[in-house]
Structure formats: structure tokens, C-alpha cells
Amino acid sequence: MAKLEAAAAAYSKMHPDTKITVRAVPFGDLLTTLRSSGSGAHGVTIASIYDAWLPDLVKNQLVAPAPQPIAAEAKANWPASVVGAASVGGVVYGVPNEIDLYALNYNKALFAEAGIAAPPKTWNEFLADAKKLTDKSKGRQGFGMINSWAAGVLHPFASLLVSNGGDLVVNGKPTLDSKPAKETFELYETLIKSGYSDPAMATADANTTGPFLDNFVSGKTGMIIMANWWESALKAGMGDKFPAIATASIPVGPSGDKPRSISYSWMTVVNAKASAEEQKEAWDFLDWLNGPQSGANGASAMGDILMSMGILPSRNSDVSAFAPRLASDPFLKGYTETLADAKGFPGVLGGQEFSESLQKTLEAMQFGQLSAEKAQATAQADAAQILERNAK
Amino acid sequence: MAHRMNLPAFGMLAPATGLIAVFVFIPMALTIWLSLQAWSTQTGFETARFVGLQNFIDIFGPTTVGRDFKTALINTAVYTALSVAIILPLSIAFGLLVHQKLAPGGVFLRTVLFSTYMVPMIAVALVFSKLYSPTEGPLNQILQWLGLPTSAWLSSPQTALASIVLLNVWQQVGYFTVLAVAGLTQIPAAVLEAATVDGANPVQRFAYITLPLLGNTLLFSAVIAIINAVQVFEPVALITQGGPVDSTNVLTYHIRRVGIERAQGGLGSAMAVTLMLALVVSIAALFAFAQAREAGE
Numbered sequence: 001m002a003k004l005e006a007a008a009a010a011y012s013k014m015h016p017d018t019k020i021t022v023r024a025v026p027f028g029d030l031l032t033t034l035r036s037s038g039s040g041a042h043g044v045t046i047a048s049i050y051d052a053w054l055p056d057l058v059k060n061q062l063v064a065p066a067p068q069p070i071a072a073e074a075k076a077n078w079p080a081s082v083v084g085a086a087s088v089g090g091v092v093y094g095v096p097n098e099i100d101l102y103a104l105n106y107n108k109a110l111f112a113e114a115g116i117a118a119p120p121k122t123w124n125e126f127l128a129d130a131k132k133l134t135d136k137s138k139g140r141q142g143f144g145m146i147n148s149w150a151a152g153v154l155h156p157f158a159s160l161l162v163s164n165g166g167d168l169v170v171n172g173k174p175t176l177d178s179k180p181a182k183e184t185f186e187l188y189e190t191l192i193k194s195g196y197s198d199p200a201m202a203t204a205d206a207n208t209t210g211p212f213l214d215n216f217v218s219g220k221t222g223m224i225i226m227a228n229w230w231e232s233a234l235k236a237g238m239g240d241k242f243p244a245i246a247t248a249s250i251p252v253g254p255s256g257d258k259p260r261s262i263s264y265s266w267m268t269v270v271n272a273k274a275s276a277e278e279q280k281e282a283w284d285f286l287d288w289l290n291g292p293q294s295g296a297n298g299a300s301a302m303g304d305i306l307m308s309m310g311i312l313p314s315r316n317s318d319v320s321a322f323a324p325r326l327a328s329d330p331f332l333k334g335y336t337e338t339l340a341d342a343k344g345f346p347g348v349l350g351g352q353e354f355s356e357s358l359q360k361t362l363e364a365m366q367f368g369q370l371s372a373e374k375a376q377a378t379a380q381a382d383a384a385q386i387l388e389r390n391a392k
Numbered sequence: 393m394a395h396r397m398n399l400p401a402f403g404m405l406a407p408a409t410g411l412i413a414v415f416v417f418i419p420m421a422l423t424i425w426l427s428l429q430a431w432s433t434q435t436g437f438e439t440a441r442f443v444g445l446q447n448f449i450d451i452f453g454p455t456t457v458g459r460d461f462k463t464a465l466i467n468t469a470v471y472t473a474l475s476v477a478i479i480l481p482l483s484i485a486f487g488l489l490v491h492q493k494l495a496p497g498g499v500f501l502r503t504v505l506f507s508t509y510m511v512p513m514i515a516v517a518l519v520f521s522k523l524y525s526p527t528e529g530p531l532n533q534i535l536q537w538l539g540l541p542t543s544a545w546l547s548s549p550q551t552a553l554a555s556i557v558l559l560n561v562w563q564q565v566g567y568f569t570v571l572a573v574a575g576l577t578q579i580p581a582a583v584l585e586a587a588t589v590d591g592a593n594p595v596q597r598f599a600y601i602t603l604p605l606l607g608n609t610l611l612f613s614a615v616i617a618i619i620n621a622v623q624v625f626e627p628v629a630l631i632t633q634g635g636p637v638d639s640t641n642v643l644t645y646h647i648r649r650v651g652i653e654r655a656q657g658g659l660g661s662a663m664a665v666t667l668m669l670a671l672v673v674s675i676a677a678l679f680a681f682a683q684a685r686e687a688g689e
Contacts (some may be wrong), residue, residue, distance in 0.1 A: 028633065032652050035434060061653055139527055146549075148635030198524045200544040210521070210657035211547055214528050236399040353654055356566065357456055367549050382456045 004306060007294065007301040011264045011285055018281050020388045023142055031352065034062070045282045049094070051085040051088060051344075052351040056390075058088040059349060063269040068090045069139075070283050073291075081344050082314045086267045088347075094267030095286045097302050098229075099314040101263040101342045102159040103247045103334035105216070105230070106223045110140070114222070119248035121259075123164070126223075126251040130196035133222030142196040144221035145188070145366055146212050149204045150352075152358040156225035156343075158262040160184050164253025169346035172391065174354075174383035180255045183375055187253070188365055189372035199366040213237055225250065228335040231310030243366045246336025261335075263342035292317045312336070350390025357382045420443060420477070420668070423495035426661035433657035447662035457650075461663055467559035467672075471642060474557045475564075479617050480610060482565050487572030488598075502573065505566035513563070517630035520559045521546070522568050546632055549639035556627050556640055564620065568613050575609025576602070611682045615675055622671055644665050 001024050008020035013037045018081030023044070025033045034047055034057070038058035051059065066074065074083050078096050086094040090371050106119055115134050120126040144154035158168055166180025175181065193195040201221065204212035215221045217237035226261035249259030268290075269280045288294050295318075303318030312326070312335065313319060319326070326336055348354065358379055365375040427447055429440035451461040490502040523531050524545035532542040545555045579602060587597050625644040628634060634641030634649070643663065651660020 025588075032648065035652050035655055056655070060432055062434060113613060147637075148633055199636070200547040203547040203632075211525050211527060214525060218528065350654075353456075356649075360460075360638055363635060367637055369549070369637060386396075387456055 001228045003301075003305045007289060007305065008285075010294075010301075011288055015284075016340075017282075018285065020285065025070050041275070041358040043271055043273070045271050045274045045278050046268055046269050047271070048097075051267060052355070054086065054093060054267070055088055055347050055349045055351065057269070058093055061272055064231075064272040064274075064279055066094070066270075067280075067283055068148040070287055072289065077316055078314055081263075084266050085265045085344050087345055089322065094269040095290050096267045096314050097266050097290060098226045098266045098311045099263055099339070100229055100265070100311065101261040101335055101338060102155055102225050102227055102250060103261065103338060104232075104250055105226050105247055105334075106224055106328065107216075107219060107244055108246050109223070109244045110219060110222045119171050119246070120251045120296055121249075123160075123183075125253050127190060127194075127196070130191060130223065131194065134194075134196045136195065138220075140220050140222070141198045141201055141215070142222045143191055144212060144216055144224040145191070145197045145199065145202045146203045146204045146214055146224075146391065147199060147363045147366055148210070150355045150359040152204050152212070153362050153383075154355050155227065155262055157184065157188065157362055158345070159225055159260070160187060160253065162260040162262055163256050165255040165257060166383055167343070168345075168358075168367060169348055169354075169383075169387070172348055172387060174380055175182075176358075176376060176380040180253065181380075182372075183253055184381075185256060185365070185376045188362065189375075192366055192368065197366070199363075202366065217241075219244075223372070227312045227330060230307060231331050235310075245331065247331055247349055249334060249338045256340055257337055261338045261342045262345050286373075290315060291320075295321070297321050310378045312339070333362040348387055348390075350386050354383055354386050356384055393680070423661045423664050423668075426657055427665045429475065429661075431661075433655045433660070447658050448559045448666070450659060451666065452663050457659060460543050460638065461648065462639070464641045464643045464663075465666070467520040467641055467668075468622060468624075468643045468667075469640070471553060471557055471560075472618055474554065475560050475621040476614060476617045478557065478561050479565055480613055482561065483568035483572045483613065484603075484606070486565065486569040487576055490569065491573050491576045502570070505569050508563050509567040511563065513626040514630060516559060516563055519625050520555075520562075520627075521631045524555055526602065529604075546606060546640075547636065549637040552632060552636060552639045556622065556624070559586075559627055560624065562623065564617070570616065571609060571613050571616075572606070575606045578609075579605045579610060600631055607686070611678065618674055618678070619671070622667065 001022065005022050008022055012018055012020055015268045028124035030049070034044075035048070035202060037043055049063075051337055054063070065071075074086065074092050074095060075120060082096045082099060086092055086096045103196060104119055107356065109127075110133055111119075114129070118130050127141075129263055133142035134140060146156065161168065161181060163183045164180040164184055165177050166178050166184065167177065192199070200211075201215045201374055202212050203209040212224075213233060214237075215232065216224055234245060238245065250261050252259055268286050270279050270286070274282065288301075290300050290302045292300055293299050295304045299318050300313070301314040303322060305321055306313045306318075310329075310332065312332070313322065361370065361375050361379045361382065364370040365372065370378065426440065428442060428444060428508075429438070430443045430446075431440035450457045452458055456478055466477055486505055490498045490505065492498065519670045523529050524547075526532060526542070526544050526547050529545070532544065546552045581606075583601055585595055587601055592600070623644060624642050625648070628640050628645045629643055629648075632640040647660050647663045647667070649665065650656050
């Protein structure tokens, strides 16, 4: 926040007619805030959004298409998959900034205590390690799942699914009835039924607080699957014990070929209902903020802001500028290794509703209300219904 | 003549009724109209398309829309019933405790009880989310010290809603205790003294004099408690986000999710109208019950 305000102040100094104020909104309230107070002519001019929301926001005409020079700049300087996530129907709507993906986070001290030499590479090793790490007498679970937070529930599951050769959605249709999906549901069921994951230790919220975080930082959870931006929450929670945490690629399932992860990106968009003058000023500011002139050593000011929080920038020149730092950060290594093979979270109409529906089904399985077979059938049927209704 | 006499009355009532019409009846009428439309909250009213009762059919149907709504409706009903069933007897018990003059400290106790009502919900939510933590929370640690079984509190679909009810009871009981005390002060001491002289014991005095004479207070408390409970939103939004497995997904939170987050204004309005009707029916039933009881006496 302070770094973004400093960048805005620096820009305003160069452009005295442009006034920029920064407002932070918790992630859990962001979409609602954008839809309720941020979408009118007097709402915020620029908003930072999660790519899965873009199709719905475009459908509702809340975000403006990027002017041709900005769109060309994005296409020339960002990976095609990231520009694709910032586009709908081939039209670029946002300036991408961060990219997030998932990796296995594990506690090295607990691994050593359990006699495990290296992080698991396959699901069989993953289950074997989860078994060794579980010690109910010490209130310890092998693998920590998440509940009560849609993305927190869905993304680790989706990462295991893509690492098993599956997908959530292909060409706008859910593919949760596939063999890789069946195996992923069964993996979750095994973790729960064997007691390697305890759902009572899994509650979290969109601000990462709650028992899920508490149990991992206090050494009661051996492994979790979480995103790279989580680093700052871990550092804050663990203090000088943070070096005990290491990262590794998502274990590969029986139907998978290599470690993969789900990825998603964030972008800054401009309010379609803002005046033409405000929109122009907004795009000019975003062009500067995300351009190679605003930071040090060829990096953008945005790249610098992201790196200060342990978040991966997505602009090619930022990745080059921060390459030595990214390579030397042991926590981020587990993420950067998988980046090239990450699969973008599907951008579909009704994406949020789809996520919340699958969240509920996975939670029902966590708490023993649904078998793997029933959960898979429910997830596929509900997803098909939601995506079909929202596509109309 | 009558016409001329009514004119000043209408003139004097107009500002108040006008404000009520603008801020209460028009939004209500608009919500009812929107409940019959397919409409995105992100577009103007001119884009609304009449769909008749389809939104109501959908929210009570077998699809995800219907299942989620019915879960939220049941959760709200359970939350309301539990809250009222716990708060009212407890407020009477606390009211009797702080109203009696046999032991000192009644006023102090009244202040302490009422103070919970003044604590902002954000603070209550933050504290309770930590108190309820299954592994790190002090509540389970205390239960362990006492050799009692621990609970998953907010982390289990079996106990999460009840945990939110407890939080609500803790915060609201002081307010209802004050209402109960106000009712108790209205009971003439002479009636209770006469009963004592006639040989009635404390339990008989409570059952046959105090409780019946608290009827109006209890009715008012029940109406307020029901309205408060049906409107529960903050603890769910701040602590559980409706989870786990939708076990704390109450109607206000669900309507916000559907109507604002997903921009499905027609469906959200149909849910809001259903909630309003359920509330009106509940309150009307309560008044009818009270009237029938009064007529029976």
C-alpha cells in the first residue's frame, strides 16, 4: 500500500493535473465493493481484479476495453497466456501485473522428525508422507486442506487435478467427470478417511487468518498447497521460524505427466463509466506504473511493489529484472520451477458461482457428507448447470 | 365539513408519511417488482425482463440456486429459533437477578450485562473467532482442563451455526435483560405482596403473577429478537463466510452473494421478498398467539 502510494505520488509529481488516491479493500469484499460502489460514474477509476471475474464484469459493461496502444503494449510485453486472461473475445481489458500459482509448502522440521528426506514427487509418495507426518497424539495432521474460503478450497484441488492431467473446464464445459478428476476426488477422500487431513483444522478466510494458518505456522500441519503470495502471511505468522518452511512442485498423479499447477493472474482495469478524460488519465498512469521506466534497473514500479510482497510479476521485463532475486529466493523456487507448466484458471461467465459451488461440494466431502463418487457427480452436474445458465 | 377538518390532519401527516413512502414503501414495491424480472444489478431497470414467478420457482427448485436458497432459509430459521429460545428465558432470568434487592450489586450487574450490547460486532467477531479456534482457542483449552470433550466450534458444519448463535446470545442478552427489568418494574409490588400473604412460594409467584404480567414485554422482546436474528449478517460475513459446507450461510448473506456479488438482481429480489413474507407471517403468528392467549384468560 505504502509503495503504491509512493508510486502514485511520484507520478502525480510529474503530472500535477492527475490526482491519485489509493484505497485498500480486503479480497473477500473486493468483488462486492466493485459491483456496489465502484461501478458508477463516481466510482473508482482504476480497480485491481482477479482474472476469473473479468468475463462477468465485461458482460455487465463495468470495465473499459484498453485503448489500442495499451493493448499492443500488453501483447508485446506479457506472456500470451497472461494477456489471454486479461482479454475477453480477443479484446484486452486490463493491464496484467501479478501471476500466482500453487506449490507444496512443507515443514522441514516435521519432515526430519518423521524421517522423510525429500518432498513427495508423486501422489503415492505424498500419501506415504502424509501418513508419516500424521500424529493424532500431538494434534498433528499430515496435509492441511482449507475450508470456508472459495479460492482456498478450490485452487489446491485444481492444482492436484492439473498435476494429474485433468482440467476443471475445457471450452466452457466442465470436465469434472474425467478419470483424472475421479482420481483427485478419491485422493481427497483417502486423505480424509485415513485421518491424514483433519477438516476441523482447515477453517480459513479470504484474509488467510483462522485455524488453517494457525496450524501450519505452529507446526501442527506437515504439508499444505498454497499460492506464492502466502509468503508474507507465513513470515508474519512464523517470524524467525520461517526458514523451516520449504516449497516444492505439486506431486504428480497417476494420470499426470509432469508437475503442474493452476495459475491465475491479476490485472488493473478502468471503470467504463468514468469520463473519457479520467479514463485517458487512468490508462496513462497504468502504462507508466507497469512500464520499464517507473522502477529501478529496467523493472516497473508495479514489479517492485509485487516483489516486496513475495508475489511474482508477470511482465517479461520484470521477470528478467528480478531474475537473480527470484532464483535466490528458496521459498519462491518451488513456484518458479512450475511456472512454465502452469494452467490458467478458466475464465468463464459465472466463474465465481462455479467456484463457490465446487467449494461447497469439496467441503461436503471433507466433512464426510459425500463420498468421492457422489461428490464428483454432484460437482459435474452443478458446474454444467451453472456454466450453461450464466452463458445465456 | 369533515373534508375541511381532514385537510390540516393530512397536511401534518404528509411529511412523515411521505418519507415513509419514499424510503420504505417505494423500495419494497420496487423489490417486489424486481422479483418478477430477470435483471442484472449492474444494468439499469430498463433492461429488466418480466419472467413472472420464474425466480420464485427457481429459488424453491432442485437446482443449485434452489438448494442454496433453501439451505440459507433453513439456517436462518434455525438461527432465529435458537436465538429467541435462548435469549428470552435468559433475559428473564438475568432480569430477575438484577431486579431483586436482596443482595447488592444489581445495578453493577445490569451495567455489565448491557455493556456486551455496546461492543461493536467487528470486535466481537474477532475475539470469538480466536476463542473458538479448535486447537489454539482458549475455550477448548478450558474444556480440556476441566476434562470435558472439546468442540470444533466454527470448524464443523455440525456446530458452526450454534457457535454463531452463542455469539449472538452473548451480545444481545444484555439488551433484552434491560427490557425484562423494565417489564418487572411495571409489576405492582402490592400484587406480589398479596400473593406472599396468601402463601404463594417464589416459584408460584413467578409462574402465576410475574410471568403473566410480563406478557407484553415478552411479546415485544420476541418481536425484536426475531427481527434481529433474521437480519444476522456481520458475524457470518466477518468470520465464516457462510461455511463450512454452507452451514452458516444465512439469508441476508446469501442475498448479498446472489444479488450483489453475482449481480443476479431478480433472484436476489425474489429471495428478499420471500424473507420479508416469512418475517411478516412469523410476526403476525406471534401476535395472533398472544391475542388468543389474552382472550383465553
